[in-house]
Amino acid sequence: MPAKNGEVTNRIENADTETRSVAKGAERQSPARRWRMKDAITLAIFNVILLVILMVVTLVFGMLLPGISYMIAYGIAGILTGPVYMVMANRINKHGILLFTALIDGVFYAVMGMPHYLLFFAVGGACCELAMWGKDAYRSVPRNALGYALLYVFFFLSGVFPLILFRDSYLEAVGAMYAPEQIEAMLYYYGTPHIILISCLLAAAGAVLGVIIGGVFVKRHVKKAKLV
Amino acid sequence: MKAEDPRTELLVLLVVSGLTLLTQTMLQTSVLALFCCLYLVLHGLYKRALQMAAASLVLMYLLFFTGRWLPVLSVLYYVFLRLMPPVMVAAVVLSNAPSRLLCAFSRLHIPRTALLVGCVVIRFFPVLAAESKSIRGGMRARGIAGRIRDVLRHPIFAYECFLVPLMVRSLKLSSELSAAAFLRGAECERARSTTHAIGFGKADVAALLYLAAACACVLLLRTVAQI
Structure with missing residues (x-):
């Protein structure tokens, strides 16, 4: 009898372990973590808003403050788009938000005749996703600040990388698009190491500030209305 | 050219985007814009072709006659002018019904979620303009x-007053659109059937020949300019 009892106990333990592993697997593939149609539509709608704000800010600052706009435009855009991003991140709360955001922006620029942006944005988006590793990272303000700051740094660097990697062909391609003085300004702002560093810091600071404001915005307006 | 496959239109759009990057002079850009404008006309989009042509001419006028005094704006006009050819071809792609686009691009094995995101992004620009207008009116x-x-x-304060209703409205719109997509079977795993005629035909051959002619013209002008 004692031997039989031991066998039963072992069987129960085995069954328990099996159940736990099945439950773990199910949790890994649970629908709550998978992207659903609702998330995709939310991502699309909010990305249109993000894209429009980014375009308006870069255009307005490009007109009002030519030259220096290369340095500050992304920082300002980060502050203004931060609240929109935070609402989107809190609503979806799934891995891939930053990657898809970067890809949508990249496709938009590619369609507009700047296909090289797509590659840089894809790499940038993947790096941002690595920064957001872990559960519920998209609901945390510090983690979002880190990911979004990285995204904006990549947005700025997408203008710098082509100059570093294939300078001559890039200058030939953009040579037709810009006036000589504009190219001179671009080379100064995208080609001087300390200016690049300051611009990256400004872009990151703007994005961090935007996310912090966004956190307050979500708490004050969106969570109160029970929309997230 | 009316029954052209959306996949062919997408190919034309990608090639024209590439050509835009290759154009170096105003003449090359203008020739490409002319080809794209005719492409709009061939698709029966006369009103849109007229609008785009008028916009291009206005930008050219601004570039040549006012750019001298305002060099910053001249760069902006030139960038917009260079963007006109891809925008014209994009208008042709967007003239298709969303269900036709979804069906054609799903045959390219693009994930359905990505397709839906693309369709919503395309369709949401005018909605955003209308929403912004009504929010400004309310303010x-x-x-x-x-x-x-x-x-x-x-x-x-003004930005906050604009942003709060915009966010609330966007969240509600996303819920409504998701519900509509769900009811239309957007999450269904099976292949969707369609009433639209999709497939490679004579119109696609004509479009590709037209594209080849545009490429040849632009590249020829580019070679001549380099000599």
């Missing part, structure tokens, strides 16, 4: 940032 009716002077005086 004016309540006496909030009615004039540009007020916006400049209190920019943060």
